[in-house]
Amino acid sequence: MANELPEETRQTKNGWTVWQVRGHIDLMVADSFFAQGESVIRENPKTVLDMSLIEYISSAGLRALIRLKKYASMNGKAFTIAGAGDLVLAVLRDCRLDILLEHRASLEDL
Amino acid sequence: MTKTATDGDWRRYEAEKQAYDIIRDGIIEDAEEQGMTPRQQIKLELGLEEMLVNIISYAYDGTGYVWVRTSAEGDTFRLELADHGKHFDPLEKDRRHTDGVPDIDQEEGGYGIFLVKKNFSFVGYEYEELFGKMANHLTMELPLS
Structure with missing residues (x-):
């Protein structure tokens, strides 16, 4: 099992850092x-994970999301998710x- | 579309992390050949990751093997995994909170087994003799479409 880095980008929208x-x-x-x-969360007060290009998430990914939410909460930061496609959203639901992660349908809903 | 039953042979792999990609790709390839839709393949991958990683990570203190067999009958794809490791029923491991919205402070695990049970039409575990020794034998069934 390779330990590859997911491809990522960061930008700002409506006061949120979009990861x-x-x-x-x-x-x-x-x-x-x-x-x-x-x-990303450590460096920014409000972070949203844009999930629109995530094609698949397993239970290991779900655990990571919960850990990120906990990390944000413990450090007084905001962390939410947005734009999950049908398959990923079905797993989250x-x-x-x-x-729990306050999913928004799109970044426009922030 | 009615498909005829196909029974594959057991394939044996080293139960080690380096083999994970090869095992997964082989199973997904079998499912594709049987006509499984991409949406169902995602569910299959979710389930096999959970179960296969359990075997690779925890079944053996040292080295050992994992056996894989796939088959199809009608609209059902069947995946079987077997190992000679420690006696362990993974289906007992659903720790997910089932009532209401999960709490941020709850344990982070348990989602994998929950998703397997939810997405597969059948999941069964037996501890029985296979390949000359007592074995953990897991059977998972999923509709092709």
Whole structure:
């Protein structure tokens, strides 16, 4: 299992730092994904993960998302998610993490 | 479309992290050949990652093997995983909070088994003799479409 870095971009919108990640968030990249997110959250007061280019998320990715939410909460930062496609959103909804992580349909809803 | 039953042979791999990609790709390739839709392939990958990683990470203290067999009958794809590691029923491991919205302070794990049970039409575990020893034998079934 390779430990590859997810491809990411960062930009600002409506006072939020938009962290966009592309591809599969599975066991192979979950630790790198968490480390990237931790860095973005640490450096910015409000972070939104744009999930529109995430094609797949496994339970390892879900665990990373919860850890990022905890990290943000413990450090007085805002962290939310937006734009998940049908397949990813279905996984989030099955686990009710769309509510915990306050999923927005799009970045326009921030 | 009615598909005939196909029973593949057991394939044996080293139960180690380096083999994960090869095992996963082989299973997904089998599913594609049986006509599984991309949406169902995502569910299959979710399930096999959870179960396969359990075997690779925890079944053996040292080295060991994982056996994989796929088959299809009608609209159902069947995946079987077996190992000679420690006796362990992964289906007992659903730790997810099932009532209401999860709490931010809850344990982070448990989603994998929950998703497997939710997405697969059948998941079964047996501890039985296979390949000359007692084995953990997991069977998972998923509609092709």
